[in-house]
Amino acid sequence: MEDSTRVGYCVVASSFVAFQFFFSAPSPQLSLSLCPSYCTLPSVKRNEWNSRCVSTLHAMVVGLFCLYILWYDDAVNANPIWGDPGLVKLNVAITCGYLLYDLLLLIRYWKTLGDSLFVCHHLAALYAYGYVLSRGVLPYFANFRLLSELSTPFVNLRWFLDAAGWPRSSWLVLANGLAMTVVFFAVRIAVIPSYYAHVFSWYGSPEYKRLGLSVQVAWIGSSLALEVLNVIWMYRIARGFYRALCHSKAHKTA
Structure with a gap:
């Protein structure tokens, strides 16, 4: 096993532990200080709240790293299949650690957080990213796939606002809904x-x-599977935003 591969697996393990720790300790404390209504939520919703905090952190770290690689990693852009995968493997390892953490969380709280689409998404991604980590192949395409995480903060913010009691007709909820729909589509x-x-x-x-x-x-195979899931989620997001917009117009008219 190459040294870079060993490092990659160590990053996977470290990422898994770090995200699990963030879910258990910093997230509840930060959430309580930033949103006092967090303490009034039932334990089921607090678990999902913390899960989405971790999801947002992962998306911001990985998404920004992806943009850096896309703009500045000439070796990867010159040879998308066999270019130097060093930075991409690091980013993929962080994501694999997060996916393993999230799968464990879904199984642990299946009755409240379980979603078969998320399980399919995580398994397809882990299957494909395993080759990136073990063989260092397809760095450009792996990085391109990770760009999709840039939409995650908007998706999570919608849930946070709803859980905190913001009316769905409020300007902030509608503005985030529009941004979420546009960025997810993009x-x-x-x-x-x-x-x-x-x-x-x-x-x-x-x-x-x-x-x-x-x-x-x-x-x-994994690319096509992820495409199907993204189309399903895009439909749900667009439908939800359309309903919220119609509800807002009806509320103003009334």
Whole structure:
């Protein structure tokens, strides 16, 4: 096993422990100081609140790291399949640690937090990212996929506002709903043509053939699975925002 791979697995373990710690200690304390209504929530909602705090932290760290790699990592951009994967492997390792933490959390609180779509998403992502960590392949495409985390803070903020009792017709809820819909569409749906155009531009090349069938299947199969999930979530988000907008108009009219 290469040293970089060992480091990657150590980062996965460290990430898992760090996110679990943040869920258990800093998140409740920060939430209570920033939002006094946190203490009035039932334990079930406090668990989900803390879970979403961890989710937001992960999304901000990984999302900003993704943008840096996309803009400044010339080796990855020059060879999307076999470019130097050092920074991408670090980012992927952080995400894998988070996914493992979140899967454990979903199983632990399945009755209240369990969601089969999230389980499918996490398993598909772990399956594909495992090849990035172990073999250092497809760094550009792995990084491109992680850009989708930029929409997560808006999704979580919507839930926080709802849990804190903000009316769905309020300007802040509607503004965040619009931002959430736009950003989710931009980083998860609008990029689909660009992503697959890049895939097809390398399809059949010597670099692509060098991957081997198992990596090719993991790459394309997990990508298609994530596409289906993103379309389902986009539909739910757009429908929810439309309903909130209609409710706001009806409230103002009344």
